Amino acid sequence: MTSTSHSIIRLHEEHHSLEDYQGGVPRWCTGCGDNAILTAVQRLCRDEDLRPEKTVFVSGIGCSSRLPHYMKTYGFHGIHGRAFPVAEGIKVSRPDLAVFVSTGDGDCCSIGAAHWIHGVRYNMNMTVMLHDNHVYGLTKKQASPTSPIGMKSNTTPRGSFLEALNPLTVTLGIQNVSFVAQCVDWIPELLYDVLQMAYHHRGFSFVRIIQRCTEFLPTMFDPWLRDPQRTVMLTHEDGLQLSPSLAKTYRNQIAHDPSNIDRAREIASCTDPIPVGILYRNPSVPCYDDLRQVGKARTPEFIRAGFEKELDKFTVWPEEAGQPRAA
Numbered sequence: 001m002t003s004t005s006h007s008i009i010r011l012h013e014e015h016h017s018l019e020d021y022q023g024g025v026p027r028w029c030t031g032c033g034d035n036a037i038l039t040a041v042q043r044l045c046r047d048e049d050l051r052p053e054k055t056v057f058v059s060g061i062g063c064s065s066r067l068p069h070y071m072k073t074y075g076f077h078g079i080h081g082r083a084f085p086v087a088e089g090i091k092v093s094r095p096d097l098a099v100f101v102s103t104g105d106g107d108c109c110s111i112g113a114a115h116w117i118h119g120v121r122y123n124m125n126m127t128v129m130l131h132d133n134h135v136y137g138l139t140k141k142q143a144s145p146t147s148p149i150g151m152k153s154n155t156t157p158r159g160s161f162l163e164a165l166n167p168l169t170v171t172l173g174i175q176n177v178s179f180v181a182q183c184v185d186w187i188p189e190l191l192y193d194v195l196q197m198a199y200h201h202r203g204f205s206f207v208r209i210i211q212r213c214t215e216f217l218p219t220m221f222d223p224w225l226r227d228p229q230r231t232v233m234l235t236h237e238d239g240l241q242l243s244p245s246l247a248k249t250y251r252n253q254i255a256h257d258p259s260n261i262d263r264a265r266e267i268a269s270c271t272d273p274i275p276v277g278i279l280y281r282n283p284s285v286p287c288y289d290d291l292r293q294v295g296k297a298r299t300p301e302f303i304r305a306g307f308e309k310e311l312d313k314f315t316v317w318p319e320e321a322g323q324p325r326a327a
């Protein structure tokens with residue numbers, strides 16, 4: 001085979017189209033923000049030419065956690081609140097895989113909160129999408145930790161009593177935080193750009209995506225959809241850079257250096273206008289997967305030898321009575 005024909009075949013093999021990442025037909029409600037998140041990650045996989053067999057989507061339980069079913073990659077629809085330990089297990093044993101996590105505000109910030117804290121601290125190389133719709137969607141409108149005060153739900157019929165937990169300020173307060181960003185499902189270009197920057201960060205990239213639940217909170221984000229001034233774009237040469245059309249529509253912009261954690265915490269505390277873009281990025285925080293390098297020792301030969309050893313335990317050797325076992 002000539003080198004030219006070889007490279008033509010490689011080019012053909014390595015280019016992927018959108019269809020290569022499209023799994024089952026999404027069963028989310030019409031207008032659900034999860035559809036926009038799915039489209040953005042499928043585009044990202046295509047543009048980054050991620051090999052489907054080298055890519056894993058991991059989730060917990062919830063409407064948002066159905067996302068791995070709709071990707072034609074490897075996937076693990078885990079148990080409620082446990083997306084992070086599953087993803088960490090995958091990453092530590094297979095560092096060669098691209099790992100994405102989809103988790104809801106109930107899944108991550110309620111039952112999974114302990115795993116969230118340690119996920120940030122371990123800083124393993126993965127892209128985390130927190131689909132934050134402020135409600136438990138799958139279990140039909142129960143209040144979540146991010147539900148705003150006063151929000152009526154099936155568990156808070158007179159309105160929720162507590163101030164909402166802020167996933168950005170919490171994440172920014174955890175040891176070893178290395179990447180925090182925020183975006184909204186209804187600005188697809190921004191969603192894509194932020195996810196792309198998160199993917200390129202080496203470490204635990206935490207992206208909170210404010211996501212519409214059209215079934216149970218159909219009007220909650222209407223004020224922000226109607227008025228672009230209520231979204232503030234965080235721009236910087238090391239962060240988000242707006243296209244001319246986005247800059248024309250979203251004129252409320254501030255320059256924010258993502259290396260400044262104190263300023264990131266101040267900005268993260270603001271809920272109206274909604275700040276979007278890269279709040280914090282620190283590429284020098286060590287990743288647990290690099291420190292341990294466990295997966296690197298697990299060569300195919302090592303894994304095969306382990307299997308053989310296990311299977312040998314159950315082998316019935318065709319040996320004669322009293323004869324020593326053949327080597």
Ligand SMILES: Cc1ncc(C[n+]2csc(CCOP(=O)(O)OP(=O)(O)O)c2C)c(N)n1
Binds near residue numbers: 063064131133136
């Ligand atoms: C251990 C356990 N407790 C409770 C449940 C019930 N449950 C399933 S999904 C869910 C909440 C999902 O809310 P969220 O994470 O916000 O996702 P959404 O459906 O809104 O995308 C709950 C409480 C469960 N499946 N497992």
Ligand code: SF4
Binds near residue numbers: 027029033063216
């Ligand atoms: S219930 Fe809400 S979160 Fe769940 S699929 Fe429907 S719109 Fe989406």
